[in-house]
Amino acid sequence: MSWQSPDRLWLLAGVAGLVAGYLVLQRRRSRYAVRFTNLALLDKVAPRRPAWRRHVPAGLFLAMLALLVVGFARPTDEVRVPRERATVIVAVDVSRSMLADDVDPDRLAAAKDAARDFVDGLPEEFNVGLVAFAGSASVLVAPDTDRAALAAGIDRLAEGVAGVQGTAIGEAIGTSLDSIRGLDARATEEPPPARLVVLSDGANTTGRDPDEAAAEATEQGVPVDTISFGTPEGRIGGGQAVPVDGETLRMVAERTGGGYHEAGTSDELRAAYGDIGSSIGYETEWQDVSARFIGFGLVLALLAAATSMLWFSRLP
Missing domain, CATH: 3.40.50.410 (von Willebrand factor, type A domain)
Known part of the structure; x- marks a missing residue:
């Protein structure tokens, strides 16, 4: 696989920065929860939910961004087409x-x-x-x-x-x-x-x-x-x-x-x-396959929105 606009892949650095920022914020949140000594009140303000749920919409959203960036770089691949x-x-x-x-x-x-x-x-x-x-x-x-x-x-x-x-x-x-x-x-x-x-x-x-x-x-x-x-x-x-x-x-x-x-x-x-x-009856041609990545990215965007609304009643 190759890219027609490989310079656009630098945008993946921005996605990586968002991942790092998300991890830092989650770490701070955990420290704050430990310092909150009134555990009974904490349970009412922030009731317990499966810990992994809050990370799913964010993970899907970040994966969606990565796929859209790859699609934006206009990837090409060898495709078999009928002669x-x-x-x-x-x-x-x-x-x-x-x-x-x-x-x-x-x-x-x-x-x-x-x-x-x-x-x-x-x-x-x-x-x-x-x-x-x-x-x-x-x-x-x-x-x-x-x-x-x-x-x-x-x-x-x-x-x-x-x-x-x-x-x-x-x-x-x-x-x-x-x-x-x-x-x-x-x-x-x-x-x-x-x-x-x-x-x-x-x-x-x-x-x-x-x-x-x-x-x-x-x-x-x-x-x-x-x-x-x-x-x-x-x-x-x-x-x-x-x-x-x-x-x-x-x-x-x-x-x-x-x-x-x-x-x-x-x-x-x-x-x-x-x-x-x-x-x-086939020959191999290099074709733009960006739609492949954009399509998967949109699917992940829909999943991120659906899981966030289902579990947290809001969009990510």
Whole structure:
């Protein structure tokens, strides 16, 4: 934290002087009470109250002054703000293996629930799109700020929605990059800050080479975060074994500067999405945060007034 007007912090010396003066007055008051020998009359003139009460309004008042002085010095701090035109594409594997029931109720249903939570946690200003992929890839929802359309798109995620069977991770990345380039009229010349999030349970089996797609994402400056979802014990309906395989996803993340995550349960999947969400689409700016201190100072002023009126029937 820094200050735009640090010279104003010298006013804190005045607050410190008030604290010292208050302590001196309290000490004198205690000595006077000891010299007052008529204890019965003293009890009537100054009835006993909890000693700490008389110090609360004063303490709150002095703390309020200190906070207002800090606010007056115009403090600044680093603040995370959403980037203009920030774009996130969520690509979800809808191949047959995503019907494995090693995750309750199955991988695809759990992936849809986690995707909803992830999208709900993103700032409203973000453009978010949805890509479904199996043996091919298709854009279910073009990147936009319309969260209702995105929620409807997530509901439509189902096995076979992306066409032929297989796992085309490279196609998913390429299709996602195409949707980013079509965001708006400026996207070709001024690409938006973007990030891809790819969830799958297997290795690439068809379509474009993921290594080539990762190279294209790197060239465009688009990190790809990947999530390998499922367990080695995965089976479809208790029959065909479909163990998770995350090596392709790991390679893509490493090549593009994204993060690789493994999730074997719904909770782990939400945690992976949470880690990704905390790092995308933001930039750090130095901003004036004086309102923070002034606001807290006003709250303390109200508390000082309330406690003084309640206990002593007067304002401090």
